[in-house]
Amino acid sequence: MTEVQLGMFIHKLEGSWLKHPFWRTKFLLDDEQVLADLRASEVEGVLIDIEKGADVGGAPPPAAGRRRPLVPASSSADHVAERVRLERMQASQQAFRAASNVIPFDLRSATALSVAREVGHARAVVAKASRILSGVFEQARLGKALSKAQVEPVIEDLFASIQRNPHAFNGLMRIRRENSTLYSHGLAVSALMIALGRQMGLDEQRVKDAGMAGLLMDVGMGHLPIDVSTILDDLSSAQRNIVETHTTLGYEFLELGGELPEEVTRVCLEHHERYDGSGYPHGLVGEEIGLFGRMAAICDVYDSLTSDRPHRPRVDPNAALGLMRGMEGQFDEALLDQFIESVGVYPIGSVVRLTNGRLALVVDQNAQDYTSPRVWSFYDVGSRRVIKPEDLDLRFCRGRVEIVCSDDASDYAIENLPAIREMVFNSACKALA
Known part of the structure; x- marks a missing residue:
């Protein structure tokens, strides 16, 4: 190819x-x-x-009516001629774009867009941010202090994307197969923090600060004397003690730079604290944990559950919300309610079972009724086979097709499920854009 x-x-x-x-x-x-x-x-x-x-x-x-002649082996003169031709073609294309007044999309634009239209811009934000963050995390690993200016462009792009559509970026991060790197996790948590902050009605600067806190909360992982990509759930007591030091290492490292607000750097220390006092490193209880720390605990667990890990596959987004509801006492319940409002009852990327006996992927939200999202069906439960996707806007299907419940597509042993899920989502975005 x-x-x-x-x-x-x-x-x-x-x-x-x-x-x-x-x-x-x-x-x-x-x-x-x-x-x-x-x-x-x-x-x-x-x-x-x-x-x-x-x-x-x-x-x-x-x-027309002519065959292209066979191209002989290239000589040096041929290379020169080809280069001239390509340069003329590029100049012509540039002139055409200028004459047509084609302007590249501004990733800082706040103009509202549909999920389908915003996903393409969200992909550009991911690509740009990943380049920046890979360098930032490598710099952190080497012990070089970070400046606020290095990560501000990522936060500005994320904030603008979520302004354009509050669900597109987070939906994309739930669908992507390559989402298990340290900086992908930071990027996803940052976006979830921004969306939650907006849902809570925080002012713009605090929303951006919340996003920066989520982006950098795991920076201490780069200072651990072990390879974090190999970390499993069944750690020995000694290994667990080492991993848990990433909270204090990250806090001390960010404080060293001296440019970030205390509310941001504290999240390194607090994102593993739990509302009931069962967390670490200090066993803080309730509102002893800062607001950003309580927000980050929710966003961190949600992204971890819905991302592939070396020791386990991802959990469906809606199932993850159910699991978190079952972790009684661990999260600030009022913030968890706000978080669910920000991602939707059926978050983009969730799989639901319909009354027509099919599994469908949630591809868009209905702001007026989060219980009736737009879905694309892709699997027939009765015949146990993948089918050609069908677009269903459940707002207009009442009495004919409705959601029965959230479902775990992995229970049906669907071959190549991650690729199918991503293909269905990409197809939906292209068709609806």
Whole structure:
């Protein structure tokens, strides 16, 4: 698939539709993200139409009624000629974009967008933030002090994305298969903290501070003398004692920089404290734990439960909320209620069972009624088989199709479930954008 390039017209995708994330099978390949999705998919091959798009190697479409001649082995002169041609083509494209007044999307825009339209921008935020955070966490591992200015761009982009749509970014993080790295976790928790802060009505600066606290709360992990990627649940007592020191190590490290508010740095210490006093490192009780610490405890556990870990698969988002409800006394109940309001009764990425006997993925929320989200069905429970996805807006299906309950798709032993879930979500976003 490395020969597939922008400018090609895709006529057919070879293999099962389950192996690709595209709603259409015939389209002009003119989007970098679509190209990346195609190359990352399990598509066996593509058939291209060179009368509608570029050929292999970037050759332009042939003139009507004429065959493109065979290209001989390249000489040095051929390379020069090809380079000149490509430079002219790029100049032409730039001139066209300028003449058409095409302006790249501003990731700081606050204009409201649907989930389907915002997801593409959220992907760009993830890519940009991941580049920044990988450097920041490596810097932290080496003991180099962090400056506030290094992470502020990530917070600004996250804040704007959640302003545009409060569910898109968090839905994307629940769907992505590659979400188990330390900085992916920080990014997801940061977004959840921002969404929760907005739900609580905190002022803009405190919402951003809450996001920064979530982003950096695990920075102490980089100072541990063990590889955190190998950490399992069944730690020995000695190993657990070592891991728990990441709270104080992170706090001391951030305090060293001297640029972050105390309310932000304290979250390193407090995100593993529990409302009933059962947490660590100090066994704080109730409101002895700062507000951001109580918020972070909820966001941290939710993202951990809904992300793949080396020792266990992820839990469905709605099931995770149920588990957290069952952890009586561990969380500030009023904040947990606010958190559930911020992600929705059926969070994006949840699997639900419908009255028509099918499993469906929640792909969008209905702000007027969170119990009736937009879903795409993808599995028939009766026949135990994956089906072609069907778009159902449950607001308009009352009396015909409704949610029976949340369901755990892993109970049905569906082959390639993570890939199918991601493909259904991507297809829904492309179709609804």
